[in-house]
Amino acid sequence: MPLSLVPPALPQFAAAAPSTPLGPFADSAVAWTTWVTLMGFVGLTALALLAVGPAAARTAPDAVPNLTVRLARAAVVIGLLAVPAVLTDLAHGAAESGGYDYAAAWNSLYDGSNDGRLSGLEVTFSLLGAVLLAPLTVRRIAAGRGRRWLLGAGLTAGTVALGTTKFPDKTPDDWGRTAFETLMWMLHLIGGGVWLGGLAGLLLVALPGALPGPLAAAQRTAFWSATLRRFSAWAMGCVAAIALSGLFLYWEHVDGPTQLLTTMYGRVLGVKILIFGGLLLLGMFNQFWLHPRIEALRAAGDQRPLTTVLLRTFPVVVGVEVLLALAVLFVAPFLHGSARNQAYQADLAKHATTGGAGAAAGDTRPLPKLAAKQATASTWAWGTTETLAVIALMVGGYRVSGNLSRRRTGAIAPTPASQPVPEAG
Template sequence: MTQIAAAATPYVAPKVWRVLIEVGYFGALCALIGGLVTVLLVVLPAATGDEDGGATAADHRARRRALGMFPLIGLLMLAALYLQMAALTARAGEFGFGRGLQPGAIGDFLNTPRESGEWVARSMLRSLQVALLAGGAALAIVAGRLRSVRWAAVALLVAVVGELAPSVPTAFGGLTVDDWLHTTLVQVHILSGVCWVGGLGVLAYLAIRSRGEGSGLAWARIWSRFSVLAMGCAGGILVSGLWLAWEHVGSFAQFVTTPYGRFLLAKVALVGLMLLAGAYNQLVLLPRVTRAMREHDETRVGRAVFDHFPRVAVAETLLGLGVLVVVPFLTGSARSEAGGGQVGPLDGRTFLIGVLLVAAMLLSFWATGRIARAQAQRPHVPADRPTVSAGHPGE
């Protein structure tokens, strides 16, 4: 890729109210979309019964508790959505947040006419997003009150479409492959992040609430299924994150010499710690659970799924919230701040590098799975097992 020279653009830090509102909004989005994905694809399928095929009382409690969260999550999403729209209105109108809270000001923002050459106004797509996210939140409330899997699935579909709505181009003329790739990878980044962080938070909450009354075997299945989902989300974040970092940072020096680069470096460090925690789950905790289940040791299974896994999940969730705090500070780009210009069009060399990085990531995931399976086959050695000295066999 080539760079197009440009003058340096000074960094402008976001206001405190913007940071707080964006963190609250994306946190609520994590809980809504990530929570629904995790409950529908992980918790409910895993809490279907024991080895004999019959659902236990603990399984029924887990299902009711999982769906019972969504009335509160839906209400939080509605409140966060209103505050987010007020913040966007205030930023667009360049006035105070208090005025942005007024329904009339938000209405004016959502009725901005389309510009010349657009097939649809940007404000129309934003209005569609508001309607769909609000609808998804309302449907989640209904799903939770009725304990309905079907309504939860509809709520998830509506919410995801709502998140994607503003990414639709308002004009198709002049769009390049880079434009389409950027739009796609931004949404992959967002959806992967909200599913990962939201899923971790939901599972940590449910596991802590289920301690002492939940089924260890059911929760062993839940954590195992979520590890697959988390690995897919991590892959989406890594692929999209590498591309977006290349777009916004022109050299390693810009990571430390520009405000954008330093904030991005902080975000990368937090995500890296989340990946390390996920690797600990995959390589240590899950094999430990598998060995305990093979040996029918329910005490060890319960200790792992209700104590160790939730602690790691809480830590990962806090790291994820740290990432959300950093996100509002990523405005502009390190390239523009350094005066290096924007990245040029995608070329064959950069595409090949991207393919190789994706292949390396897939290889690492495959190797992680192989190592985890090998760890699970190792026999369990009790912590209090006496050791025998090789030099003194009688001791």
């Protein structure tokens, strides 16, 4: 996106170059735990509701209770863990000595301030989501008609809890800009939660014991084929949401690629982008090689190679994706401030007048900051073009992977199970 802001003139003097440390490791670890629990709950619940449940209902109905129970139990545990994670984050922020003041954190919930209300909603809806999914940890209830309603209600509660982390905590001066920024954050967080938490859920489903033992081999393969296809569709939508919201946040906080190397914010963001790129590469491997291969082997009726792919290759790839996802969430809390302001403040210090009052030792005046960027007609044009390009790329990729599945399926003639088909290259 093009820039639309001319930096203000440099003052006659400035303070020394600002320090932009990464911050204490403990702070980021606490924040990481909060993000993992909140986003993990959303992803696990969404996977059960949107991919695994519908796929199992169509291909292997007897497996629906087992799969629901496994994912619901994991979601309940992580939803309950979100409550102490959020309180720990609040306690760390409330402690003046750098420790943890849990009493102050608890008292801050619903204390009448906007921050208190948002923190209270975050804790309340995290707990509510876990309570709503708790009945689904019982197989008899998981097999009932209320399964989808409980999953939908739990997903809504978890999404609200996640959203409160980026809801405005004060009345905005510019409602339009604030609403758009909040929307971008919601796309970023919810898209990330559904995709990254869903990957963890797939790993749980791929582990032994998720599918009932008596289930026919044909049903197992049909289930995996349908599940992976449904999850792929949702995952590509999430990638589009993350990419588009990430482009906006990049435009808002970074003035050009050079700041990815010259500022601390940019370097941390660069690491995050590299890890995210690794996730995309593995996702492409799944989408364009592994999933079409599984689909072709399923259609061929050969169970041995398919079992090998599912029990070895697929969990390993997804496990690596989960580790990269956790790494992305760990890096994110180190993003402090803005690359634009860090570069601007460093430039002020570089051009400071020698011996000026601002450069004197002990100067505690607040460092100047650039005004927020303002979108112009050109900005909206570029943003619209980027949006259309990302959507076209995701839709095109999904269609191409489907065509690959059909071609591989047509290339392998169905054979009896006693005559296994060699694995496709």
